[in-house]
Amino acid sequence: MADDVCMIFFRRGRGDLDTAAAALSDRQATIRRTTDEFGSELSVNWADGPPLRIAFVDEPHVREEAAELSENSPHAVEMGRCEVRYEILIDDLDSVLDEINTLIEVQATLQTKTGGFMFNSWNGSLTGPD
Numbered sequence: 001m002a003d004d005v006c007m008i009f010f011r012r013g014r015g016d017l018d019t020a021a022a023a024l025s026d027r028q029a030t031i032r033r034t035t036d037e038f039g040s041e042l043s044v045n046w047a048d049g050p051p052l053r054i055a056f057v058d059e060p061h062v063r064e065e066a067a068e069l070s071e072n073s074p075h076a077v078e079m080g081r082c083e084v085r086y087e088i089l090i091d092d093l094d095s096v097l098d099e100i101n102t103l104i105e106v107q108a109t110l111q112t113k114t115g116g117f118m119f120n121s122w123n124g125s126l127t128g129p130d
Contacts, residue, residue: 004090006107009066009082010116017042017056020086023113024054027105041089049102053089054110069119075128079117086110093122 015023017040021031024044032043042054063083070079088106090096096103111118115129 004093004120004122006088006090006103006121007119008086008088008107008110008114008116009062009069009079009119010084010086010114011081012058012083014114014116015056015084015086015110016058017054019113020054020056020110023109024106027109029105044102044106046102046105049099050092050095052096052102052106053091054106055087055089056084057087058084066117070117070126073126075117075126078128079126082117085116086114 017033021033021042024042025031029044029046034041034043039055043051044054045051062085063080066079066082066085067076070076073079088103088110107118110116111129117126117128119126
């Protein structure tokens, strides 16, 4: 179970787990897909950087959580339209932040590909697409 998570919220039809795998592979990441009783996820890393796990969530609660997280922000209206999200699951935040390049590359790739909004659980930061 991940202790920390970065979530990329976006509109349905702009991506899924296959889209994420292709976009990250295009950036020369090493991608491994795993499937268990809870679903599929990707394991992603560059060179000797820490692995990150990526899940795709398409559940009714995503839209509600997007609205809650963006309440009173300039992104509230657009975030309220987001029905799906990627979750970048982080098991050891300190090691990921020590080698920040992998996280930044994954975040930027997925946010750019989807035109999504990024929320980091560890600092409450919410950023919109460029």
